[in-house]
Amino acid sequence: MQTKPEPTRRAVLGGAAAVAVTAAGGLALDVALAAPAAAAAVPTELVSADPLAHLLRRATFGPTPAALAELAKLGVPAWLDRQLDPARIDDSALDALLTRLPLAGADIATVRAKLPKHSYEAFGQLGRAAVARAIWSKRQLFETTAAFWANHLHVSAPSSGVWDSRSDYDKTVTRKYTFGRFADMLKASARHPAMLTYLDNRSSTKALPNENYARELMELHTVGMIYTEADVQAAAKLLTGLTVTTTGTYTYTAAKHATGAVRILGFSHANATAEGGEAAALAFLDYLAKHPATAERLATKLCLRFVADEAPATLVAKLAKVYLDNDTSIVPVLRTLFTSPEFAASIAQKVRTPFEDLAATVRALGLGPETSGVKALDALYNNLVNAGNAPFRWSPPNGFPDVAAAWASPSAFLMRCNSHLNLATGWYPRQLTRPADLLTALVPVLPRTYGALVDALARRLVGTPLPADHVAAVLSVAGKLPTSSLTSKESVAGSLPYLIALVLDSPSFQLR
Numbered sequence: 001m002q003t004k005p006e007p008t009r010r011a012v013l014g015g016a017a018a019v020a021v022t023a024a025g026g027l028a029l030d031v032a033l034a035a036p037a038a039a040a041a042v043p044t045e046l047v048s049a050d051p052l053a054h055l056l057r058r059a060t061f062g063p064t065p066a067a068l069a070e071l072a073k074l075g076v077p078a079w080l081d082r083q084l085d086p087a088r089i090d091d092s093a094l095d096a097l098l099t100r101l102p103l104a105g106a107d108i109a110t111v112r113a114k115l116p117k118h119s120y121e122a123f124g125q126l127g128r129a130a131v132a133r134a135i136w137s138k139r140q141l142f143e144t145t146a147a148f149w150a151n152h153l154h155v156s157a158p159s160s161g162v163w164d165s166r167s168d169y170d171k172t173v174t175r176k177y178t179f180g181r182f183a184d185m186l187k188a189s190a191r192h193p194a195m196l197t198y199l200d201n202r203s204s205t206k207a208l209p210n211e212n213y214a215r216e217l218m219e220l221h222t223v224g225m226i227y228t229e230a231d232v233q234a235a236a237k238l239l240t241g242l243t244v245t246t247t248g249t250y251t252y253t254a255a256k257h258a259t260g261a262v263r264i265l266g267f268s269h270a271n272a273t274a275e276g277g278e279a280a281a282l283a284f285l286d287y288l289a290k291h292p293a294t295a296e297r298l299a300t301k302l303c304l305r306f307v308a309d310e311a312p313a314t315l316v317a318k319l320a321k322v323y324l325d326n327d328t329s330i331v332p333v334l335r336t337l338f339t340s341p342e343f344a345a346s347i348a349q350k351v352r353t354p355f356e357d358l359a360a361t362v363r364a365l366g367l368g369p370e371t372s373g374v375k376a377l378d379a380l381y382n383n384l385v386n387a388g389n390a391p392f393r394w395s396p397p398n399g400f401p402d403v404a405a406a407w408a409s410p411s412a413f414l415m416r417c418n419s420h421l422n423l424a425t426g427w428y429p430r431q432l433t434r435p436a437d438l439l440t441a442l443v444p445v446l447p448r449t450y451g452a453l454v455d456a457l458a459r460r461l462v463g464t465p466l467p468a469d470h471v472a473a474v475l476s477v478a479g480k481l482p483t484s485s486l487t488s489k490e491s492v493a494g495s496l497p498y499l500i501a502l503v504l505d506s507p508s509f510q511l512r
Contacts, residue, residue, distance in 0.1 A: 046508045047348050048463035052076070054347050057512050058306050059083070059338060060140035062360030063463065067140070080338060083141035084179060084331050094137045097369050101377075104129035105171040108193065108248045111164045122167045123158040123392075128377040130391035131384070134359040136369060142178060145334065148305050149174040150392065151399035152298075153189045153221060157392035161197040164248050166392075169194035182298065182328040183289035186221060190285055193244045199397060202244040206258035209236040216397050217285075218265070223293035227265060234262040238269070238284055241277045252278040265291070289328050295320035299333070301402075306337060308349035309403040315342035350512040351404035354387035357416050360512075361423050361504055364461045366441055368433035379429035387415050420504035425497040439489055439496055446489060450475050451482025453492065457500060462508040474502040 047057070052071050056063040071079045082088055098104060103111060103122040111122050130150075133143045153174060157166045169192050177185035189195045196202040196213070204210035214235035218227045227235075241257030244250060257277035261270050267287040271280045288294055299319035303311035318340065319333050326332045337343055352360060358380060370376040384390035389407075394400045401407075422428040435441035443456040454474050458466045466474070471482055478495035486492060492499075503509065 046464070046467075047511045049347060050463070051344060053463045054344070055079075055338060057463075058343075058346075058350070059144060061134045061144060061356060062363040064363050064366070065460075076339065080141075080335055083139070084334065086139040086142040086179070089139050091138050094133065097132055097136065098129055100372075100374050101125040101129045101132075104167055107168050107171075108164050111167060112248060115163070118163050120158050120163070122163060124381070126157060126167050126170060127391045127393065128374060128381045131355075131359070131380050132369065132377060134355070135362045135380075141334070144306075145330070146175050146178040147391075148302070149178055149185065151394075151402070152301060153185065153195070154394065154397055154399035155194045155198045155392070156395050156397070159198055159395070162194045165192070165194040165197065168192075177330075179331050180329070181289075182294075182323075182330060183286055184328075186289045187282055187285045189221070190217070190239075190281070191242060191250050193248055193250055196242060196244055196250070201239055201242055204236060204240050204243075205256045206237075206240050209233070209240055209258060211236040214239055218288065220398055222288040222297070223265060223291050224297045226293055231264045234264045235284070238262050238264070238271060238277075239281050241274070242281060290324065292320070292324065295323045298323060302333065302337060303342075304402050306350075307343055307346045309405075310349075312342040312346075315340055348511050351407065351510055352512045353400070353402070353407055354389040354412065354416065355384055355391065356512060357510070358384060358387075358419060360509070361420055362432070364504070364509075365423060365438070365500070366435055367423065370429075370431035371433065373431070376429040376431040379431075383415075383419055387412065416510075417501070417505050421497070421501040424500040424504065437489075438500075439492070442500070447486060449482065450478065450480040450484045450486050450492075453486055454482070454499060454503065457503050458506070458508065461500070461503050462506065464508060466503065466506055466508060470506055474499055474506075477502060 048054070052068060053063055055076065056067055056071060060067060074082065102125070103114065104125040106114070106122065115121050130147070134147070137143050150170065155162060155166060155169055159166075162169070169189075173185060173188045173192050173195075177188060190213075193202070199213035199216055200210045201213035204213070211232050215227075215232050217239075218231065218235065219225055237258040237260070241253050241255075242250075243253050243256060254274040254277060257274045259271055259274055259277070261272075262268065262280075262284075264284065265288075267284055269280045269283060271277065296316060299316045300311045302319060303315055307315065315337070319337055322336045323329075323333050362380075381390055385393065389400065423432075426432070426434055439446075442460045443453065447453045447456055451471055454471045455465045458464065458471075465471075468482070475482060475484075477498045478492075480495075
């Protein structure tokens with residue numbers, strides 16, 4: 001009689017790889033892990049159907065018991081109101097941590113005074129601050145949305161020429177207007193030395209207009225690819241004069257501005273004088289921000305970020321209308337998104353990026369920042385560099401992709417597995433503070449069997465039990481069966497970090 005093969009650790013890892021592939025659209029994955037064939041759709045039962053847990057998986061960088069308790073106590077409307085008004089939330093512990101990274105939010109003059117020209121130090125501090133904020137900020141919806149805008153109005157860090165201005169750009173453009181009006185954010189971006197340098201508008205003159213920023217302004221930042229080459233040329237002409245001083249700050253230089261009437265995507269302006277060139281450019285930026293194509297594009301990107309890799313057309317239309325009806329204000333759009341039926345129906349339709357996986361792992365394990373210094377942040381950041389998803393380190397101006405297909409590969413998945421094990425064991429980074437008794441912190445009451453232990457770990461770390469074959473596969477690393485008796489904490493101590501890591505490796509944890 002043929003017997004059914006025993007499940008193994010390979011099975012649970014292969015299952016996770018298959019989920020990533022399925023969410024990416026069924027792409028073939030020739031991986032050494034013996035992954036089962038991808039189903040037509042990601043099984044929704046792999047993650048909790050609880051709407052509160054679903055909201056936290058999307059609106060934060062990973063659920064925690066404290067966040068779940070707060071959301072359950074407040075209810076969704078009040079929780080959203082609180083998160084959408086971040087000044088109400090005490091984030092002093094994070095603020096104290098960020099004092100170790102003083103250049104992460106420094107202005108241009110400060111960076112220039114502290115660092116030699118073209119130093120990467122401010123870039124590094126900015127990236128590490130983004131990691132810290134994602135993991136430990138209590139203003140989680142602000143941080144997820146700030147990351148969205150930083151990716152949308154992307155300025156790569158590091159990149160040539162913005163060594164002194166990139167931190168200031170983060171503070172005074174994307175973070176300042178995260179919950180404000182997109183029109184204001186766009187105009188602030190257009191007049192910031194980091195964007196003017198990154199996309200070459202600082203070198204644009206009436207004699208030699210540079211088309212780079214004009215093109216990306218329309219294609220990436222606003223309306224999308226509905227422009228003509230004539231539109232690009234006219235926009236480049238209109239944006240001349242927006243430049244950077246020798247001390248690294250923004251200025252408008254009338255002598256560099258090309259005058260003459262322009263017509264761009266239905267926008268027209270006499271542009272009669274050089275002195276009025278900045279006002280003409282700002283009027284164009286306002287026009288772009290309020291264009292219906294911009295509303296649709298931003299609504300689509302917000303859906304890709306928070307809802308599904310295939311943006312629901314009904315929700316895109318709804319969000320675009322809210323955006324235009326509210327003069328480009330972001331908060332009403334977010335509130336509509338997170339309370340929509342399309343969002344509620346989107347369980348298991350997003351896969352975590354490497355950045356999100358790392359942040360969610362640290363949050364799920366209850367790990368805290370080191371008591372002093374930044375060695376742990378260095379290690380976390382460098383892990384993300386190796387994974388190709390460190391904050392701001394995307395060279396092209398289009399920002400990181402936010403769909404599963406971009407992150408589905410055997411090597412990327414194995415890096416996640418290694419990170420889970422390093423964090424579960426405390427091997428790396430060892431400086432992170434940990435619960436004195438990790439088992440008790442994750443599972444307060446010791447179960448009677450190993451199967452029940454894995455079930456409890458999965459409920460705590462993922463929010464829902466693992467399928468029975470996955471439980472058996474996880475326990476294979478400890479040489480136990482689901483029915484094996486668990487007599488004491490000491491008996492599981494040696495295998496506990498491996499059990500935790502395999503739960504984190506499971507398909508359930510990969511889904512956002």
